[in-house]
Amino acid sequence: MAFRPEHELHKRRFSRNLGLGLTLAAFVALVFALTVVKVKRGDPMQGYDNMIQPEAAQPELDE
Amino acid sequence: MTDIGAYHTTTTPHEAGFGDYVQLLKPRVMSLVVFTALVGLLVAPVSLHPVEAFAAILFIALGAGASGALNMWWDADIDAVMTRTARRPVPAGKIQAGEALALGLALSGISVVMLALATNLVAAALLAFTIFFYAVVYSMWLKRSTPQNIVIGGAAGAFPPMIGWVSATGSVSVEAALMFALIFMWTPPHFWALALFMKGDYHTAKVPMLTVTHGRKATRVHILVYTLLLVPVAIGAALTSIGGPLTLAVTVALNLWFVIGAFRIWRRDEVVAEADRYAVEKAVFRFSLFYLFLHFAAYLAEGALKSIGFGGW
Numbered sequence: 330m331a332f333r334p335e336h337e338l339h340k341r342r343f344s345r346n347l348g349l350g351l352t353l354a355a356f357v358a359l360v361f362a363l364t365v366v367k368v369k370r371g372d373p374m375q376g377y378d379n380m381i382q383p384e385a386a387q388p389e390l391d392e
Numbered sequence: 393m394t395d396i397g398a399y400h401t402t403t404t405p406h407e408a409g410f411g412d413y414v415q416l417l418k419p420r421v422m423s424l425v426v427f428t429a430l431v432g433l434l435v436a437p438v439s440l441h442p443v444e445a446f447a448a449i450l451f452i453a454l455g456a457g458a459s460g461a462l463n464m465w466w467d468a469d470i471d472a473v474m475t476r477t478a479r480r481p482v483p484a485g486k487i488q489a490g491e492a493l494a495l496g497l498a499l500s501g502i503s504v505v506m507l508a509l510a511t512n513l514v515a516a517a518l519l520a521f522t523i524f525f526y527a528v529v530y531s532m533w534l535k536r537s538t539p540q541n542i543v544i545g546g547a548a549g550a551f552p553p554m555i556g557w558v559s560a561t562g563s564v565s566v567e568a569a570l571m572f573a574l575i576f577m578w579t580p581p582h583f584w585a586l587a588l589f590m591k592g593d594y595h596t597a598k599v600p601m602l603t604v605t606h607g608r609k610a611t612r613v614h615i616l617v618y619t620l621l622l623v624p625v626a627i628g629a630a631l632t633s634i635g636g637p638l639t640l641a642v643t644v645a646l647n648l649w650f651v652i653g654a655f656r657i658w659r660r661d662e663v664v665a666e667a668d669r670y671a672v673e674k675a676v677f678r679f680s681l682f683y684l685f686l687h688f689a690a691y692l693a694e695g696a697l698k699s700i701g702f703g704g705w
Binding site for chain 1: 408414
């Protein structure tokens, strides 16, 4: 048995807190999913700096 | 001495629940934004990963919601005296105006930054401009100062399909511009038809609607003129890469119907309209909602047909 009966406003506050909590959880999940998608595609990324990358070389100027 | 228990239970008579904050984002307007932005994104020649597409639509909708909250913050005094808007959270006393402002600004920032991260900077810049246009240019400036408020302010509602398209392609094209123009030209006759039969509201709020400043006959003429100007835009869109035979057929039928409706509004005077309680005006207003929805549904259907080898030009 609760010490005090729950006030109606606590229900409203609970709805607000629950809504905000779920919204934030969904936001975190979406940012995570976006990160996974972007990282997996990786088109714009340059890696393997220890290897020769001809496309990254500066064009030589004609003498 | 402060009674902490009492502090925690002190509240306004209508302390807001989560749903009241959702109402602040104008969910009905948001649904139209989601639909048109989704069509803009799906009919674009470049396809996004489903997660990116979902994020793009979500943040475009959130940006629209943010501008809705800013609009409710600024227009609380007008909303309070109009029966259509008196039950909105701010005039109803459920949410304080300052909270609406804070929520609007926070969501504006989040939506623009997240759209930039999810898609590209051009789409994010367009979204930022849309929020600015709706909140500042329309709500703060035009709405209370000119009867052309609806015409220019309609641009804010016209941006979502363009932002959807740009989210996918990274640039604006003629198709995106025509989808923008379709909503832009559709907004005035749609709202003026509403203003004709909701006449008391705008008058009470002293909003310079065309019906108040130029009279009802002039409004009827304006509805007809804008509807006629809308036709070439709609046909033009159907002739681009997002259109095809199906879209053209739907476009011709819808525009014929809309022009006939606008013509009937133009022919009537107030005595006739009062007699049947604005039946024609109400019918045209309802039809105008279907008009826009069916145009975008046609672009979507044409795109689906194209993907299976039919449709398109």
